[in-house]
Amino acid sequence: MPLTIVVKIGTSSLTQPETGLLALSTIASVAETLSQLRREGHRVILVSSGAVGVGCARLGLTERPKAIALKQAVAAVGQGRLMRVYDDLFTTLQQPIAQVLLTRSDLVQRSRYLNILNTFKELLELGVIPVVNENDTVAVEELKFGDNDTLSALVASLVKADWLFLLTDVDRLYTADPRSVPDASAIALVDSIEELNKLQVQTGTQGSQWGTGGMVTKISAARIATTAGVRTVITQGKYPRNIENILQGELIGTHFTPQPEPTSARKRWIAYGLVPAGKLYLDAGAIAAISQGGKSLLAAGIKTVEGQFDTQEAVQLCDSSGNEIARGLVNYSSDELQKIRGYHSREISTILGYVGAETVVHRDNLVLT
The missing domain is CATH 2.30.130.10 (PUA domain)
Incomplete structure (x- = not known):
């Protein structure tokens, strides 16, 4: 049965931590995996971070800019480069892609919200993989999604996806950061929103040197997605092929069970689309x-x-x-x-x-x- 799948990959997975340069082998593996899912008949959307990180590497900046105007300029440099890389890889695999850049204000107006939904529907009907990112070049601070975890959950909610995969630099959710707390316990399954709310996890609010996320944003994204009836998985970005294994039933990563009775699309728009x-x-x-x-x-x-x-x-x-x-x-x-x-x-x-x-x-x- 064809599925609608949203895959979000973060800057920490797309770039090399030491240099901020693109991790081409990972991106190639993502392209191969998503193209294979398309050949199997699934509808696929990729939410990709990385524009600012790629722009920094392109311009020789040693750290992510903090000033809004500079960040927007760097994003403009990086987004074109990022899409060029994606287009080259997907074209080699004979898989058409489309760039979709969104800001929060696109979801605030109900008519624009529905327009975006119709665009996604048409692209998926055509067999295209939309590559989605926040439009960092024009987004003002108060109308930013803030991170692509939230954006991917809203997109998954919008298109009524079956699965949302959050690819990150750790293999699953832990009770603390396993890189600094060796005896941190892994969490394989989160069954309900109540469990999610009670989850006592020492989550870092900061992402990598080049990214904006962190585990807090992923838990928040899981809350949005599961409320919309979307099964959500946090798993390691280095191994995108795990997506196929997970779809075949393997318990890799941390799974968040969707709510049995999702809230209506209008109420999800009120809760998460509006500012x-x-x-x-x-x-x-x-x-x-x-x-x-x-x-x-x-x-x-x-x-x-x-x-x-x-x-x-x-x-x-x-x-x-x-x-x-x-x-x-x-x-x-x-x-x-x-x-x-x-x-x-x-x-x-x-x-x-x-x-x-x-x-x-x-x-x-x-x-x-």
């Missing part, structure tokens, strides 16, 4: 109503409003300590909410002078995080 414009701090009753009762959020349950936003923008719904409970699209602007917070719904028209929605965030536009 929250503000925060609403809720009382205990409102938190219980939305998290346990599946209810809408009413003005009476809001204690504090933070940020400036308009109606139909995304906001975070938080407890009194600032921990995010849920996200949703608001029916009122921040200015309106400052006036009606804490009041009963029947009092809203008197306070504002016009009839508004009974709910601040309707349950259809609200997703628990």
Whole structure:
């Protein structure tokens, strides 16, 4: 049965750690593996990091730039070089590829979100392997995915993939970094989101010298993907052929079991596609109503409003300590909410002078995080 497979490879796997130069043997192995999967009838998407790392090597920079403008310029140099290498290798294997560069703002507008989905569908129908990266050259900081682990999980969610493979520089998830803690325990299987939330793993937030990821971003990506019903695997980038072995049933790497009842595409868009414009701090009753009762959020349950936003923008719904409970699209602007917070719904028209929605965030536009 044909599968939809998303493979993400990080900078640490694509480049040589000492020099930042491309690890050509690894890239060739990725190309061979993905081309073979295509010949078997599977639909394949590659999410590839490496533009900034390759750009640094091309320009002789000894470390990853921190200034946004310089990073964007370096990414522009590196992205072309990276795609040239991919195109040469895949062309040798008679496998067509396409470059797809995305920014967070492409997922914020529902119409653009659906346009991207349609583009992916057409490319996969044509037998093309889309090679996806964040458009570092134009992405502004507040609209960045931040790392390609998150981007790959959002792409997997978007196309309703069966599998997401996160190829990295370690063979699986450990209770601590095995490179510095020799007796760290390997984790072979994570069965549920609850287990994921409780996972006491000492995860490094930094990636390699040339990359931006780390194990924290991979666990976060697994949370997004499994919520969408996508089976996720963390495995070693040096051995891309392990993907075929895993698909045949071998327990290589760390597997994250997908949720049996995935959240709807619209709710996944609200939860992970949008960038929250503000925060609403809720009382205990409102938190219980939305998290346990599946209810809408009413003005009476809001204690504090933070940020400036308009109606139909995304906001975070938080407890009194600032921990995010849920996200949703608001029916009122921040200015309106400052006036009606804490009041009963029947009092809203008197306070504002016009009839508004009974709910601040309707349950259809609200997703628990």
